[in-house]
Amino acid sequence: MQGKNTTLIDAENRIMAKYLDKEFTDIAETEFKNKGVNIVLGQKVQKFEGTDTVKKVITDKGEYNADLVVLCIGFAPNTKLVQGKLETLPNGAIIIDEYMRTSEEDVFAAGDCCVVKYNPAKDTRYIPLATNAVRMGTLVGKNLVKPTLKYMGTQGTSGIKIYNKCIASTGLTEEVAKNTTNYNVGSVTIDENYRPEFMPTFEEAKVKLVFDKDSRRILGGQIISNIDLTQYMNTLSVVIQNEMFRAKEMAQWVKCLLHRREDLSSNSQDPCKSGHGHTGL
Numbered sequence: 697m698q699g700k701n702t703t704l705i706d707a708e709n710r711i712m713a714k715y716l717d718k719e720f721t722d723i724a725e726t727e728f729k730n731k732g733v734n735i736v737l738g739q740k741v742q743k744f745e746g747t748d749t750v751k752k753v754i755t756d757k758g759e760y761n762a763d764l765v766v767l768c769i770g771f772a773p774n775t776k777l778v779q780g781k782l783e784t785l786p787n788g789a790i791i792i793d794e795y796m797r798t799s800e801e802d803v804f805a806a807g808d809c810c811v812v813k814y815n816p817a818k819d820t821r822y823i824p825l826a827t828n829a830v831r832m833g834t835l836v837g838k839n840l841v842k843p844t845l846k847y848m849g850t851q852g853t854s855g856i857k858i859y860n861k862c863i864a865s866t867g868l869t870e871e872v873a874k875n876t877t878n879y880n881v882g883s884v885t886i887d888e889n890y891r892p893e894f895m896p897t898f899e900e901a902k903v904k905l906v907f908d909k910d911s912r913r914i915l916g917g918q919i920i921s922n923i924d925l926t927q928y929m930n931t932l933s934v935v936i937q938n939e940m941f942r943a944k945e946m947a948q949w950v951k952c953l954l955h956r957r958e959d960l961s962s963n964s965q966d967p968c969k970s971g972h973g974h975t976g977l
């Protein structure tokens with residue numbers, strides 16, 4: 697940390713708990729710790745102390761000296777203006793239909809003030825992202841005169857780089873799926889080199905797929921590696937949105953991606969043999 701004493705405090709028991717499952721946040725936390733960051737988990741910040749400048753951060757379980765504090769404590773819709781006038785979720789997010797129409801005729805809404813259609817869970821959730829906001833704004837324009845174009849929904853795909861680790865996720869994590877849906881949630885996690893060892897260079901990658909055991913529908917995925925494989929989650933996002941693959945075929949495809957050809961049965965539909973297995977995930 698370039699000579700700075702840095703402490704990362706999180707009220708949850710692991711960092712980025714809503715974006716990634718524990719196998720992935722464990723690696724991210726180790727990455728921080730290896731760089732000398734003090735990780736403090738399961739503590740809620742209560743107040744700051746100091747006269748002219750901040751000197752101390754007080755949590756429910758301890759106190760930490762500080763001369764600079766950066767707050768990254770989430771987001772909430774700023775919808776006081778429409779409170780009691782439009783239907784909202786309990787957190788204030790305006791409820792809209794797929795044409796961006798609110799509960800009041802001729803009132804449209806878009807962006808961080810609204811819920812979005814969330815394809816992995818087939819429900820609506822509060823996922824404020826610029827990517828959603830831009831699309832929703834465009835749709836308001838398209839649908840102002842008459843309902844013309846529906847919102848396709850989102851998978852809430854996101855990526856982050858923590859020192860050497862390139863991390864991305866799309867759709868539901870296993871934990872969020874279990875806590876917020878009625879799906880019969882299953883998962884598969886694979887650790888493997890991302891390309892064959894006879895190549896001049898190769899790196900380990902960890903990939904996880906989350907799926908519904910009953911329908912075999914893919915619900916989400918996560919990836920982490922020193923090499924940037926995050927774009928694969930964009931492809932998986934399209935797969936989830938369009939319900940293109942069922943979990944068995946997808947798990948095979950992931951094995952192709954990570955070169956576990958020995959696990960593939962010879963008579964099944966083998967994407968490695970199609971010549972597309974290494975490119976499209």
Ligand SMILES: Cc1cc2nc3c(=O)[nH]c(=O)nc-3n(C[C@H](O)[C@H](O)[C@H](O)COP(=O)(O)OP(=O)(O)OC[C@H]3O[C@@H](n4cnc5c(N)ncnc54)[C@H](O)[C@@H]3O)c2cc1C
Pocket residue numbers: 774777806807808809824825826827828829
């Ligand atoms: C640090 C940070 C990083 C982010 N990174 C990403 C990212 O990597 N990818 C991504 O997709 N998204 C990211 N986001 C989220 C993204 O910025 C928002 O989703 C996006 O800006 C939402 O657009 P919006 O127009 O709905 O709202 P805003 O951009 O918040 O615009 C709303 C505007 O309305 C104004 N306003 C509020 N009330 C009134 C009023 N009564 N009258 C007039 N004006 C009013 C506000 O001042 C504000 O300027 C990030 C956000 C933050 C804070």
